[in-house]
Amino acid sequence: MSEQKFSRPGAVDLSGLQQPAGGGASGAVSGAYSVYVDEQNFQSVLESSMSAPVVLAFLSPSRSAESVTLADTMQVLSNEFEGRFLLGRVDIDRSPQIAQAMQIPSVPLVVLVAQGRPMPLFQQSAPIDDLRAALTQVLQQLTASGFSGRHQPRSGEVDAETGEEALDPRYAPAQDALERGDVDAAVAEYQKLIDANPADSEAAAGLAMAQLLKRTQGVDLNQAREAAAARPDDVDAQTMVADLDLLGGHVDDAFNRLIDLVRRTSEGDRDKARTHLIGLFGAVGNEDPRVQRARRDLASALF
Structure with a gap:
């Protein structure tokens, strides 16, 4: 099976870059929601921003002590936010090609990546309370737009060769x-x-x-939407668009589409739509407020 490429608008394509000889971590990265980023894992870290925000802290231990301080503070906050974002520490001395690809003008610099789209956050260190407040505001805005996934915690163990924290084994x-x-x-x-x-x-x-x-x-989004528009009561066509919406971060749109389908259909089709919707609840997480709200709406649609 061929590897799926990351080609969302705003994504940084490093597929043509080679891992430099002797590349490695600048130091052990500790914390449940942080990783050391280099050319080898940069693309996969970006891809993880499709489901939940990623924050990249660019640092240079040899040129900017402030950049290291800011990255360390962001690491503390990544644990406090418990997976609302994954922190990626990027040592531009060891990974200059990442800095070049991301057009990093200087350090310190912290960039938010949501669904492959980068947005500068901080360009200097600040008190942790100020950084926490700014992050809270940004994440609330993302949540309001329907993008509020969480990253799974890392195991806390550090790979001896890469310095990257391992996932729970x-x-x-x-x-x-x-x-x-x-x-x-x-x-x-x-x-x-x-x-x-x-x-x-x-x-x-x-x-x-x-x-x-x-x-x-392999599903084409535009074709799927056209099929769903042409066949509004076709369960397969509607569930496919709901899947694509969820994958694109449009969680409420996916849920509402299927709840409306449950209201319009009956018997086998209705049960099929309901079962599919419950499966999407599981993908998002039962503790997510959007799931809890959609469960109430589903109950109303059923009874």
């Missing part, structure tokens, strides 16, 4: 499969975890998302 095989574009293998790995522990909510959410990726592979 339970999820590593599935994550590795996703990173190499093998969605079928990811589905199988998550299913193994659920078979071993049916109460593993993170594995269940991972399985739901992997299944969504499998359903939408």
